[in-house]
Amino acid sequence: xxxxxxxxxFMELLPEDQIRMNTMKNIITRTFEKYGFLPLDTPVIEKSxxxxxxxxxxxxxxxxxxxxxxxxxxxxFDLTVPLARFVAQHQNELSFPFRRYQIGKVYRGExxxxxxxxxxxxxxxxxxxxxxxxxxxxxEIPAAISEIFCAMGLNEFVFHVNNRKILNGLFTSxxxxxxxxxxxxxxxLDKIGREGVEKELAELGMSAxxxxxxxxxxxxxxxxxxxxxxxxxFPCEDEMYKLGIEELAxxxxxxxxxxxxxxxxxxxxxxxxGLDYYTGTVFExxxxxxxxxxxxxxxxxxxDLASHYSKxxxxxxxxxxxLTRLYTQLEEAGLFRFPVENHLEVLVLPFPVTMEAGIKLxxxxxxxxIIAQIYLESGxxxxxxxxxxxxxxxxxxxxxxxxxxxxxxxxxxxxxxxxTAMTLDELTTKLKAD
Amino acid sequence: xxxxxxxxxFMELLPEDQIRMNTMKNIITRTFEKYGFLPLDTPVIEKSxxxxxxxxxxxxxxxxxxxxxxxxxxxxFDLTVPLARFVAQHQNELSFPFRRYQIGKVYRGExxxxxxxxxxxxxxxxxxxxxxxxxxxxxEIPAAISEIFCAMGLNEFVFHVNNRKILNGLFTSxxxxxxxxxxxxxxxLDKIGREGVEKELAELGMSAxxxxxxxxxxxxxxxxxxxxxxxxxFPCEDEMYKLGIEELAxxxxxxxxxxxxxxxxxxxxxxxxGLDYYTGTVFExxxxxxxxxxxxxxxxxxxDLASHYSKxxxxxxxxxxxLTRLYTQLEEAGLFRFPVENHLEVLVLPFPVTMEAGIKLxxxxxxxxIIAQIYLESGxxxxxxxxxxxxxxxxxxxxxxxxxxxxxxxxxxxxxxxxTAMTLDELTTKLKAD
Numbered sequence: 001x002x003x004x005x006x007x008x009x010f011m012e013l014l015p016e017d018q019i020r021m022n023t024m025k026n027i028i029t030r031t032f033e034k035y036g037f038l039p040l041d042t043p044v045i046e047k048s049x050x051x052x053x054x055x056x057x058x059x060x061x062x063x064x065x066x067x068x069x070x071x072x073x074x075x076x077f078d079l080t081v082p083l084a085r086f087v088a089q090h091q092n093e094l095s096f097p098f099r100r101y102q103i104g105k106v107y108r109g110e111x112x113x114x115x116x117x118x119x120x121x122x123x124x125x126x127x128x129x130x131x132x133x134x135x136x137x138x139x140e141i142p143a144a145i146s147e148i149f150c151a152m153g154l155n156e157f158v159f160h161v162n163n164r165k166i167l168n169g170l171f172t173s174x175x176x177x178x179x180x181x182x183x184x185x186x187x188x189l190d191k192i193g194r195e196g197v198e199k200e201l202a203e204l205g206m207s208a209x210x211x212x213x214x215x216x217x218x219x220x221x222x223x224x225x226x227x228x229x230x231x232x233x234f235p236c237e238d239e240m241y242k243l244g245i246e247e248l249a250x251x252x253x254x255x256x257x258x259x260x261x262x263x264x265x266x267x268x269x270x271x272x273x274g275l276d277y278y279t280g281t282v283f284e285x286x287x288x289x290x291x292x293x294x295x296x297x298x299x300x301x302x303x304d305l306a307s308h309y310s311k312x313x314x315x316x317x318x319x320x321x322x323l324t325r326l327y328t329q330l331e332e333a334g335l336f337r338f339p340v341e342n343h344l345e346v347l348v349l350p351f352p353v354t355m356e357a358g359i360k361l362x363x364x365x366x367x368x369x370i371i372a373q374i375y376l377e378s379g380x381x382x383x384x385x386x387x388x389x390x391x392x393x394x395x396x397x398x399x400x401x402x403x404x405x406x407x408x409x410x411x412x413x414x415x416x417x418x419x420t421a422m423t424l425d426e427l428t429t430k431l432k433a434d
Numbered sequence: 435x436x437x438x439x440x441x442x443x444f445m446e447l448l449p450e451d452q453i454r455m456n457t458m459k460n461i462i463t464r465t466f467e468k469y470g471f472l473p474l475d476t477p478v479i480e481k482s483x484x485x486x487x488x489x490x491x492x493x494x495x496x497x498x499x500x501x502x503x504x505x506x507x508x509x510x511f512d513l514t515v516p517l518a519r520f521v522a523q524h525q526n527e528l529s530f531p532f533r534r535y536q537i538g539k540v541y542r543g544e545x546x547x548x549x550x551x552x553x554x555x556x557x558x559x560x561x562x563x564x565x566x567x568x569x570x571x572x573x574e575i576p577a578a579i580s581e582i583f584c585a586m587g588l589n590e591f592v593f594h595v596n597n598r599k600i601l602n603g604l605f606t607s608x609x610x611x612x613x614x615x616x617x618x619x620x621x622x623l624d625k626i627g628r629e630g631v632e633k634e635l636a637e638l639g640m641s642a643x644x645x646x647x648x649x650x651x652x653x654x655x656x657x658x659x660x661x662x663x664x665x666x667x668f669p670c671e672d673e674m675y676k677l678g679i680e681e682l683a684x685x686x687x688x689x690x691x692x693x694x695x696x697x698x699x700x701x702x703x704x705x706x707x708g709l710d711y712y713t714g715t716v717f718e719x720x721x722x723x724x725x726x727x728x729x730x731x732x733x734x735x736x737x738d739l740a741s742h743y744s745k746x747x748x749x750x751x752x753x754x755x756x757l758t759r760l761y762t763q764l765e766e767a768g769l770f771r772f773p774v775e776n777h778l779e780v781l782v783l784p785f786p787v788t789m790e791a792g793i794k795l796x797x798x799x800x801x802x803x804i805i806a807q808i809y810l811e812s813g814x815x816x817x818x819x820x821x822x823x824x825x826x827x828x829x830x831x832x833x834x835x836x837x838x839x840x841x842x843x844x845x846x847x848x849x850x851x852x853x854t855a856m857t858l859d860e861l862t863t864k865l866k867a868d
């Protein structure tokens with residue numbers, strides 16, 4: 001006999017947990033749809049040559065790649081490359097700005113470790129323009145996410161917002177030739193201190209004066225208005241730098257117009273996110289008091305989505321919730337603060353002689369939109385109530401012969417243990433009110 | 435530049451079609467949940483040794499199998515084997531009868547041909563008992579499916595119902611040693627005629643007398659009651675045969691109790707479905723007038739779900755809708771008879787000077803639960819209306835400066851072209867009523 005198990009690094013939930021996970025997925029789906037994002041459901045399997053057109057690097061090693069017949073195939077490792085492929089492929093059939101959401105599983109053969117999954121859900125929204133895209137779209141994206149987190153009862157979160165043009169412009173004006181190396185040195189500030197970073201920057205050929213300028217820039221802090229003022233006042237004349245500040249100000253103003261609360265957004269000049277990929281706005285999202293979780297939702301804007309597949313310039317902005325990871329993080333932190341949806345509402349318990357009446361009752365309740373189940377097995381009432389307990393049925397209806405003759409059913413509140421004889425109308429009204 | 439494309443045999447829909455597909459998926463999900471089926475979301479990737487514990491045969495050749503590191507992995511080819519694995523693995527954490535639904539993609543590397551997909555959705559429900567399961571559960575399964583098809587506007591369908599014990603019992607009483615070969619011969623009746631079949635049966639060693647009995651059995655026809663009477667009267671004393679008739683009668687009676695209309699169910703002694711797998715009740719479902727589609731929803735009961743993974747006997751019953759195939763079949767037949775859900779309801783068109791008012795308006799509408807979008811790009815009004823047309827937005831709200839000063843918005847019905855100046859309240863009421 002084969003011992004049943006699943007591969008390491010894959011999530012599989014028991015039904016009660018899956019209901020909670022599905023509630024999160026439903027909240028996300030509903031909100032994305034309310035914001036007019038269109039659904040997309042691309043294949044899990046893509047042609048390897050298409051998926052890897054960009055060239056992989058780190059990601060490429062993690063890809064599930066295989067051949068079937070003469071086809072070289074790969075499982076998608078995110079939803080962005082398939083989006084780029086889709087938009088390029090169907091650009092003449094789409095209306096721009098094209099707004100799509102996709103919620104689906106992606107695959108990365110990472111080293112198995114706690115909180116890391118090899119199969120996980122990404123929940124993505126993107127807005128793609130044809131040649132141009134208003135920067136106000138950058139502001140709408142976090143508004144949708146804000147609504148999702150609030151619906152999950154997670155009101156204490158902060159969008160960290162930055163614009164990569166600012167740092168790029170600054171680097172240009174400082175004459176930095178290898179921004180990636182400078183950023184890597186700067187990122188060690190907490191670890192090796194200012195002196196350690198200065199040493200590394202010197203090795204990269206940055207003069208003490210320019211190092212001073214860089215550290216002045218990095219020390220800019222305060223409220224969003226204060227940071228914007230300080231950025232304006234900062235002595236950098238680079239055009240890219242100035243454009244970055246203007247865009248950042250527009251995005252923050254737009255977020256406010258879209259209803260994101262002031263307390264939920266913060267300029268954070270330290271976030272850069274995916275050096276190659278994002279070119280303008282970047283977002284990270286942190287739960288207040290749980291910053292150690294890392295960003296629970298990240299995204300940004302890009303100048304051209306599909307340069308590997310299309311000559312048309314397709315600027316866009318997008319954001320992604322890593323749902324599988326978020327689920328485990330919320331579970332560990334005890335942060336499931338939303339009521340679950342689509343849970344069993346009532347279990348009907350018939351006796352053998354009232355089986356047909358029980359079946360008719362459960363169908364009547366279902367026709368009223370109530371989530372209802374009937375226990376069709378034989379056995380003692382005690383066993384049936386144990387089943388109701390295990391299912392966490394909030395209510396049970398016992399279909400007794402004598403009550404039935406009076407047109408009534410025994411209605412039991414499983415939390416209080418209260419029992420009341422009720423007519424069908426009373427029963428339905430009570431269940432629908434709950 | 436890489437030409438963007440997906441592998442052959444994979445479905446990918448444009449957003450308008452995807453909305454229709456999602457509506458079907460929503461109808462199925464809602465109904466499964468209303469019937470108290472619990473959600474399950476097993477990994478797409480399983481260990482090959484677990485997935486193939488049963489031994490594959492035809493299916494095995496079609497499996498997407500690959501290694502990653504030292505792991506021998508396969509993509510699931512149905513949702514039943516993963517269910518068996520899951521129930522065996524978690525049997526001590528589940529409550530029986532265990533009712534689960536799963537809607538997910540499965541993978542079969544079939545020869546690419548029209549209407550056949552290598553990645554397709556299965557929508558499964560199963561009820562699993564521990565050691566025993568009331569046969570009334572067999573009747574509840576088609577009731578759920580019936581509700582789904584009716585919600586899709588497909589009221590003219592027929593469940594073909596049979597019980598494998600009947601034929602098995604008959605074969606025992608006829609001394610048939612190789613039922614599969616006899617069935618294969620009988621299946622050629624339409625093609626090679628009774629004489630041809632008789633010749634093959636003779637070759638299999640069946641006497642003329644027994645052939646006569648078999649043909650008498652196969653000629654049983656009529657209304658459900660007539661067939662049941664004829665089966666009762668048929669001279670076969672095998673216990674399995676009699677049990678099969680009793681079960682068949684119970685299932686049909688149960689289906690009626692669960693509200694399946696008499697016109698929607700028909701005993702069909704010719705259906706056998708998966709010789710090895712199903713052991714009792716079997717279902718196929720045909721759309722009246724579109725029988726050439728084949729069965730659009732099939733299932734049945736089995737004595738033991740997980741004999742390869744568990745010593746516990748787990749009898750069950752289940753059914754599956756092949757959603758991807760059904761979608762294409764309904765499309766080709768012009769049978770999309772349901773209103774789509776979650777389509778854009780209104781597009782807000784601001785001018786540059788009314789941008790902020792437009793943003794506030796679209797957020798107000800979204801807060802009312804209306805699916806709303808704002809066009810944030812610059813450009814002439816004509817271009818914006820073209821966009822609204824392409825999105826099939828039923829209504830457009832133009833946020834004009836002069837109307838705004840009177841607290842009004844220009845509301846346009848895109849179908850009729852009628853324009854009315856409306857207050858926010860009027861607008862919201864109108865959109866929510868629609």
